[in-house]
Amino acid sequence: MATTIGKSANEGIKDASxxxxxxxxxxxANAATGSLSKDDQQLTKFHGIYQQDDRDIRGExxxxxxxxxxxxxxxxxxxxxxxxxxxxxxxxxxxxEHANGALKLTTRQAFQFxxxxxxxxxxxxxxxxxxxxxxxxxxxxxxxxVMCNPNPHQSKVHAEVLQLATAISNHLxxxxxxxxxxxxxxxxxxxxxxxxxxxxxxxxxxxxxPIYGKHYLPxxxxxxxxxxxxxxxxxxxxxxxxxxxxxxxxxxxxxxxTVGGGMGMTHGNEETFPRLADLLGFCTPDQAVKVGExxxxxxxxxxxxxxxxxxxxKYTIEKMGIDAFREEVEKLCQxxxxxxREFHFEDNGDRYGxxxxxxxxxxxxxxxxxxxxYDTKEYPLLTGLRAIAKIHTxxxxxxxxxxxxxxxxxxxxxxEITELLEQYGMIDAHERSAMRLHSLACVALPTCGLxxxxxxxxxxxxxxGIEAVLEEAGLRHxxxxxxxxxxxxxxxxxxxxxIGFVGKAPGKYNxxxxxxxxxxxxxKLYAASIRGDDAPQILKPILLDxxxxxxxxxxFGDFVIRAGYVKETKDGRxxxxxxxxxxxxx
Ligand code: SRM
Ligand code: SF4
Numbered sequence: 001m002a003t004t005i006g007k008s009a010n011e012g013i014k015d016a017s018x019x020x021x022x023x024x025x026x027x028x029a030n031a032a033t034g035s036l037s038k039d040d041q042q043l044t045k046f047h048g049i050y051q052q053d054d055r056d057i058r059g060e061x062x063x064x065x066x067x068x069x070x071x072x073x074x075x076x077x078x079x080x081x082x083x084x085x086x087x088x089x090x091x092x093x094x095x096x097e098h099a100n101g102a103l104k105l106t107t108r109q110a111f112q113f114x115x116x117x118x119x120x121x122x123x124x125x126x127x128x129x130x131x132x133x134x135x136x137x138x139x140x141x142x143x144x145x146v147m148c149n150p151n152p153h154q155s156k157v158h159a160e161v162l163q164l165a166t167a168i169s170n171h172l173x174x175x176x177x178x179x180x181x182x183x184x185x186x187x188x189x190x191x192x193x194x195x196x197x198x199x200x201x202x203x204x205x206x207x208x209x210p211i212y213g214k215h216y217l218p219x220x221x222x223x224x225x226x227x228x229x230x231x232x233x234x235x236x237x238x239x240x241x242x243x244x245x246x247x248x249x250x251x252x253x254x255x256x257x258t259v260g261g262g263m264g265m266t267h268g269n270e271e272t273f274p275r276l277a278d279l280l281g282f283c284t285p286d287q288a289v290k291v292g293e294x295x296x297x298x299x300x301x302x303x304x305x306x307x308x309x310x311x312x313x314k315y316t317i318e319k320m321g322i323d324a325f326r327e328e329v330e331k332l333c334q335x336x337x338x339x340x341r342e343f344h345f346e347d348n349g350d351r352y353g354x355x356x357x358x359x360x361x362x363x364x365x366x367x368x369x370x371x372x373x374y375d376t377k378e379y380p381l382l383t384g385l386r387a388i389a390k391i392h393t394x395x396x397x398x399x400x401x402x403x404x405x406x407x408x409x410x411x412x413x414x415x416e417i418t419e420l421l422e423q424y425g426m427i428d429a430h431e432r433s434a435m436r437l438h439s440l441a442c443v444a445l446p447t448c449g450l451x452x453x454x455x456x457x458x459x460x461x462x463x464x465g466i467e468a469v470l471e472e473a474g475l476r477h478x479x480x481x482x483x484x485x486x487x488x489x490x491x492x493x494x495x496x497x498x499i500g501f502v503g504k505a506p507g508k509y510n511x512x513x514x515x516x517x518x519x520x521x522x523x524k525l526y527a528a529s530i531r532g533d534d535a536p537q538i539l540k541p542i543l544l545d546x547x548x549x550x551x552x553x554x555x556f557g558d559f560v561i562r563a564g565y566v567k568e569t570k571d572g573r574x575x576x577x578x579x580x581x582x583x584x585x586x
Pocket of ligand 1: 050052073075105106107108109110111112138144145220222234237261262263264265312371402441442443444447448449450489490491492493
């Protein structure tokens with residue numbers, strides 16, 4: 001493995017990779033194994049690809065002296081989460097032909113395919129690009145899929161924020177020609193059309209990627225655009241954010257820029273912690289991309305390249321201080337940011353069912369449990385959405401809560417689409433407890449190599465247990481956010497949920513309480529290493545107390561702090577502090 005003195009191993013891999021090429025092509029050609037080399041596994045992330053193995057059968061294969069059942073997860077970049085019906089149909093086809101028959105809608109408005117074997121990788125990536133999506137920079141130490149509020153309520157504004165999300169996504173895309181070379185060469189000499197416009201670096205002798213340089217960023221980097229009063233993109237959890245400030249109903253005056261949010265931490269390492277983004281300042285719409293580039297450049301030059309666990313922008317800002325960070329950004333921009341403007345977030349959930357926009361067009365927000373679109377006999381969701389995509393003339397919008405908006409339905413088409421929603425059992429998908437509708441779980445087992453416990457395969461059952469308590473307490477219609485992850489990396493943003501479960505070991509979770517209902521406050525550890533199955537009993541007295549004692553309009557997250565179940569977390573650095581000792585163990 002290549003090394004760069006004093007730097008983390010990944011820095012050495014990037015250094016030696018010739019702008020993300022490594023030996024990926026050789027690895028793909030090696031039919032003796034279903035895997036790629038260790039270093040190439042790091043590089044393929046920049047191409048949107050993770051090597052995984054089926055953890056359900058890992059032990060059994062080891063006993064038989066077989067190599068693990070390797071396959072690849074592919075993440076498709078979908079700026080702002082918008083897909084045309086034609087693109088939806090292609091994603092559906094690829095899921096069935098090359099992956100495990102399911103489409104995963106992620107917590108960052110992207111599609112994921114699981115279970116693609118090595119011999120199908122190139123074909124799959126090629127076909128994704130033919131559908132005018134790509135996977136470049138869906139993962140890796142670069143700016144990733146740019147999210148934006150999908151916003152059927154304020155559809156006039158949506159067009160503009162989507163434009164910004166797409167512009168940032170294009171501007172911050174890596175320019176290396178490696179992606180084309182490896183995945184898009186179909187032997188005909190024809191180049192596949194791609195969605196990002198900037199010129200690619202075809203010549204590996206070119207000294208630098210213009211924005212990233214040879215070593216790219218110290219760590220992953222995530223950008224979102226929010227439109228108050230909805231914080232459905234969970235802006236405070238991201239490295240870079242833009243909060244649209246409206247003048248009147250539908251004119252965007254500019255954006256409050258946020259920096260330094262992130263969820264990931266490591267159990268037992270208090271030098272790592274979730275952190276909410278800070279407000280950096282206000283910029284006009286035409287300054288927004290430039291500010292984003294400057295933030296990326298400051299992180300590139302000041303981020304920690306020695307310790308990956310402390311390499312995210314949130315730690316850079318902790319180290320520099322927000323004022324010094326702003327000064328560096330302003331120096332690069334050559335203009336000053338204005339003072340942040342007033343705004344207000346109400347919640348971070350989706351609004352289900354039908355909404356009519358200013359043109360009289362309709363939008364239907366469909367609840368998709370944990371973002372998993374697949375068929376069962378009882379609920380053929382994939383097939384139902386395929387039937388809709390075949391006739392739909394609007395678009396599909398993936399939400400940051402792993403749901404789907406069938407958007408921009410003309411008045412003429414509404415009844416036809418309603419019939420299909422009814423036929424396939426989707427029309428009443430949101431007739432569930434408000435807690436279930438406000439739940440999120442990450443993928444975890446069996447594909448995620450980092451999972452310590454179950455998540456998406458377990459949370460639905462756990463909620464069923466809690467629903468009995470909700471019925472008793474009369475809280476069925478109260479939107480309490482609940483999120484679960486299989487490890488502390490925080491992929492379902494559990495530390496800003498009102499109730500958060502974070503995997504510690506098989507069947508065991510840390511229980512966090514007190515996150516802000518609009519994602520504006522971090523939670524606090526309430527109970528360590530509890531059995532998941534005990535959670536309904538642990539939560540029962542608190543939920544009953546909430547039902548009786550809450551003040552008018554008081555959210556569950558606010559209540560548990562006022563009632564003293566947990567202390568308020570005011571700052572990421574205090575996340576591990578002030579835990580009521582000993583945190584409840586059962
Ligand atoms: Fe994540 C790593 C899945 C959103 C923080 N995440 C992973 C990997 C790739 C595991 C790995 O590195 O081997 C997971 C693949 C599982 C699988 O089998 O699919 C994974 N993350 C996901 C998704 C699919 C969860 C989901 O159920 O939707 C989300 C894909 C988003 C996308 O489309 O890009 C996903 N991950 C997030 C989020 C939420 C967000 O960004 O809003 C976070 C917390 C925010 C943040 O970044 O701080 C998140 N994922 C992580 C981390 C911890 C990063 C850190 O700073 O410490 C890791 C581990 C790492 O990077 O080393 C990780
Ligand atoms: Fe995997 Fe952990 Fe992310 Fe869940 S939170 S998908 S277990 S890395």
